[in-house]
Amino acid sequence: MAETLAGAASDAAEAMPEFPMPRAAGCPFAPPPAVEELRERNPIGKVRIWDGSTPWMITGHALQRALLTDPRVSANDKSPGSFPFVTAYRQEIAKYTPELIVNTDAPEHTRLRRMVNGPFLVKRIEAMRAPIQKIVDGLIDDMLAGPNPADLLTALALPVPSLVISELLGVPYADHEFFQENSSLALDRAAAPEDSRAASNALSSYLDDLLGKKLTDPGDDVLSEMAGRVEAGEMSRSEAVHMGVAMLIAGHETTATMISLGTLVLLENPEQLALVRDSEDPKVVAGAVEELLRYLSIVQVGLRRVATEDIEIGGQVIRAGDGLIVDLHAANWDPEAFPGADQVDVTRPARKHNAFGYGPHQCLGQSLARLELQVVYGTLYRRVPTLRLAARVEDLDFDHDGTTYGVASLPVTW
Template identity: 60%
Template sequence: MTSTVESAGESPAAVPRFPMTRAAGCPFDPPPTAVAQQKQAPLTRVRLWDDSTPWLVTRYAEQRALLADPRVSADINRPGYPLQVALPPGGGSASFVLMDDPEHARLRRMVTAPFAIKRVAALRPAIQGIVDELIDDMLAGPKPVDLVEAFALPVPSLVICELLGVPYADHDFFQDNSKIVIKRDAGPEQRMGAQRALLGYLDDLMGRKLADPADDLLSGLAERVRSGEMTRNEAAQMGVLLLIAGHETTANMIALGTLALLEHPAQLELLRDSDDPKLVASAVEELLRYLNIVHNGRRRVALEDIEIAGERVRAGEGLIIANDIGNRDPDAFPDPDRLDIERDARHHVAFGFGVHQCLGQPLARLELQVVYSTLYRRIPALRLAGDIERVPFKHDGNVYGVYELPVTW
């Protein structure tokens, strides 16, 4: 069932388009139209590319409630799901994050152990070594330097390659195709071509792991294929998801977080001059809350009628959980538009909530803690090489960040 504005008593002309545009000169803040929607009501209507009008969930409490509600589905193939782009013939991706339980839980369990907090914590020395080596290379090279290319992208790419068992020598291939997959305005054929290329690449790797297993996550999946717990295609699909999510999101947080701190020098000084790991961890949570690089919302569809915040969401109506404005909800975070690394922001929804919350969040947190505690201490004079107005932001991506970040010192 397609969501309609008639059921909410609104005229089609009054319904704003989604995704929305950020204000010029305010690259860290949610779009003004989204903020206005939040002030208007916890649930409002928006219009998508296909003229469907799902609910936009604007406030923190309602977002957490719906993300944890078993009457809400993440299945991209259900009628009424608020699609970001048209699905290819035959349906959408087989990624487990776009499935419901019990299938979602069955597949998620296959990769839970490597992302457990204690297992991830053991990676700290290796991640610290990667960060230090890349900083050494920057300090030894010419200035200015693009922090994205020289540091922000290589850090998580090297980490996820080591964890998965993917050759880092292939990073140009998977980074280029990943960018196409998450680019909002990529054409359907271009996006499908990139997805097929990545799936073929991971399927080939899976074949190699089946023949010659090693001590890595893909080899662990290969063992589950061999035992009949999952199919080879499911394993390859999972590999694609983990490879893309494992480097794109963290890379954008490293670069965008650095830019935000450079634009808030008092906060940067506080972080740079502290040797308190609790403050570093607090800074990571606050930057995740403040920036919210997943800026197109989490998409869901109601399985049953749901009464919430004085509205009735009917079965088959789409929901967009706008985490960027949820994390700027003044009822959840006082003075939400202020960056304050001493704030307790651990209850943010940057990683989602409920059974579908981000599997890799312990790894992302650790990588960001190592980066934010090391980069500015080792390069204390780090600064933008030019004006922020010239920094190219990813307004056209499903993951928000910057394409380049020229810095010097």
């Protein structure tokens, strides 16, 4: 009998799907078919990851929102239990990473978030619309005056968020190539651990040096505000440096991906592109941003969490210490939340998407990302109405290994 039970358990373990799953060839914007099947069959079930552990994978929209607001679900990657790390390198550096807003729970998370919340409030971000518009217009001018075809990723998608986050943080834009190279390497799941570690250390060293300058010569920027809090004893210098690195990476990597991949989606759906390009109503553009955020959900490794107590949900019992992977893309394609979710529809009321996460750890920079995307989507297609791909979609190089899903380049012509 014991051997029969052991055999059954072994069979169940063998049948458990491996995460992450591959996307289907020819369907670059869709979640992997196996993820879709999991959501349809059981929106809360177990998967196996790189280290052999078997965290719960949450694919249903309503279930994600319930768990991401449950105080028994922790973002603390140092918690006792099986926290589902993305890679062995992430597991290793978690031992030495200081407490940040991404890996703490209340009340520490509340304290740290309050330290950096001010610059990202909606009113302060909205005041940046005119400067961002100037940046976008200048970059489009340069693209139109340069070679045709052009790579939209390097001509527009990367420079926009790099310029904006550099200005916001008080980082010289002259160093943007350094940031792009090292942040991409730090987030690359396929990179050698020593290379990722070196990239992270390079970013930390640079920000520490810059923070030191802000302590003696502050400006009107986020790093200077954090320097002031360090001086006042409200946060440590290490916390400020690591917070700055996190903002810098999140501030340009994700938005750059959304600019390029969102443009690709619209170019592949000309009737949707026409709705964005030809409307005089800014609400139409804002709605298109939300729908593209939902449709693409570019964070492809999922949010990682661990249960601190037993939780009964969705007909399952998550035990204390169990890891959780919250697959945002799967939830944003959940037909119960978004009927016809596999179709992009810029007129859809999509604001309840989970692309920025949900709950107390919802993305700090979401208002800034929304504003940048609104300005780009509302400007590029109107100024370049003949914009089109200069390559076949099937020939584009999609990034399946990074934290975000995007294209290595986006050749366009006009």
